[in-house]
Amino acid sequence: MNILAIDSTGNKTSVASKIGDDLLSLGVSHNRKDRPDWQDLLERINVSSDDLQNIDLFTFGQGPGSYTSIRSVATFLKAIALIHQKPLMPLSNLECIAYGHSLLYKNDSIIHSAISSDIDSEIYYSSYELKNSLLTPLNHEAILARDDLDSIFASKRDDIFVGNGWTDLPDSKKKTSDASTMIELAMARYSASEEYNPNDANPVYLKDTSYKKLNDQ
Numbered sequence: 001m002n003i004l005a006i007d008s009t010g011n012k013t014s015v016a017s018k019i020g021d022d023l024l025s026l027g028v029s030h031n032r033k034d035r036p037d038w039q040d041l042l043e044r045i046n047v048s049s050d051d052l053q054n055i056d057l058f059t060f061g062q063g064p065g066s067y068t069s070i071r072s073v074a075t076f077l078k079a080i081a082l083i084h085q086k087p088l089m090p091l092s093n094l095e096c097i098a099y100g101h102s103l104l105y106k107n108d109s110i111i112h113s114a115i116s117s118d119i120d121s122e123i124y125y126s127s128y129e130l131k132n133s134l135l136t137p138l139n140h141e142a143i144l145a146r147d148d149l150d151s152i153f154a155s156k157r158d159d160i161f162v163g164n165g166w167t168d169l170p171d172s173k174k175k176t177s178d179a180s181t182m183i184e185l186a187m188a189r190y191s192a193s194e195e196y197n198p199n200d201a202n203p204v205y206l207k208d209t210s211y212k213k214l215n216d217q
Contacts, residue, residue, distance in 0.1 A: 005179040010066030016179035025180040059186040062090035063204040064124040070203040087196030096177035114165025123165040
């Protein structure tokens with residue numbers, strides 16, 4: 001299966017492609033509200049406009065995270081998937097971080113994932129149980145206050161914690177999501193019985209945004 005993935009956490013964007021057995025990925029840093037040049041990034045992993053018709057599955061990080069970056073990625077890949085009549089799979093950024101850990105540490109069972117938000121006192125959080133190489137959510141994704149997140153960290157010390165939302169983790173555990181891991185997660189999650197309709201692939205913000213159309217103001 002040929003897969004193209006794009007993920008953006010706000011100040012970093014990554015793209016990855018799996019064509020046959022070849023997996024290529026690239027990550028770039030940028031200002032939080034800047035939108036990268038998609039065509040340039042794809043060309044740098046050897047994916048041309050003509051190659052897009054040979055992609056079997058598109059996938060992207062649907063959030064939670066930066067409103068601007070998630071909306072930009074979703075809009076871009078929705079258009080491509082609809083034009084080429086291909087499936088589009090949205091994936092949780094929180095689950096992607098946890099899944100990346102599980103690929104390296106297959107015996108860790110309970111994984112808590114947290115992502116910093118634009119507001120220092122608010123953290124995106126979810127936890128997962130690893131069974132048969134797949135993650136099962138133990139709770140709904142949520143926004144937690146810093147004090148509540150610290151309480152989870154203090155009371156679950158035998159569990160695993162990943163993501164940049166935790167205060168007292170070593171840098172090696174404060175990883176963010178990336179497109180290459182999303183390809184791995186997409187292959188694990190994919191089911192031939194699902195349609196993955198691009199129209200249903202929407203961002204997840206977990207809170208109201210300040211964005212409004214002009215005619216709604």
